[in-house]
Amino acid sequence: MNGKQRYLWRAVDQDGEVIDVYLQAKRDGAATKRFFRRLLRRYGVEPRKIVTDKLRSYGVAHRELIRETIHSTQRYENNRAEQSHEATRVRERGMRRFKSMEQARRFVTAHAAVSNLFNLGRHLVRAEHYRNFRISAFAQWSRAVA
Helix, strand or coil: CCCCCCEEEEEECCCCCEEEEEEECCCCHHHHHHHHHHHHHHHCCCCCEEECCCCHHHHHHHHHHCCCCEEECCCCCCHHHHHHCHHHHHHHHHCCCCCCHHHHHHHHHHHHHHHHHHCCCHHHCCHHHHHHHHHHHHHHHHHHHC
């Protein structure tokens, strides 16, 4: 952004819904602890398992903040989080990068909310229920943009 590298932190649940999005200038142990504290403060419970890439700062935050939680760094296991980044990457390429942290923050938070609304998991429900979920999602969308 604006000639400087920034890092997008994203927490995704087991169903692929984005729980939290956070932009920071650094990707070290202190930044990871800040992100984990923010999640713990917001939701009040420790997760049973966290899945991350192999960045070493995740291990630091895990050991210091949520020692009892299982921490997995196996290959391909963090695909859910990586897939949720795709829309941000497409938007960033089309706009030739975000111009500011505020612009990027506004986009990723709005996109996460919309994505969660319309990400229904078609393979998990019968067609009748899926249609009802879609009708409900579009009704909520209509109320939100009205």
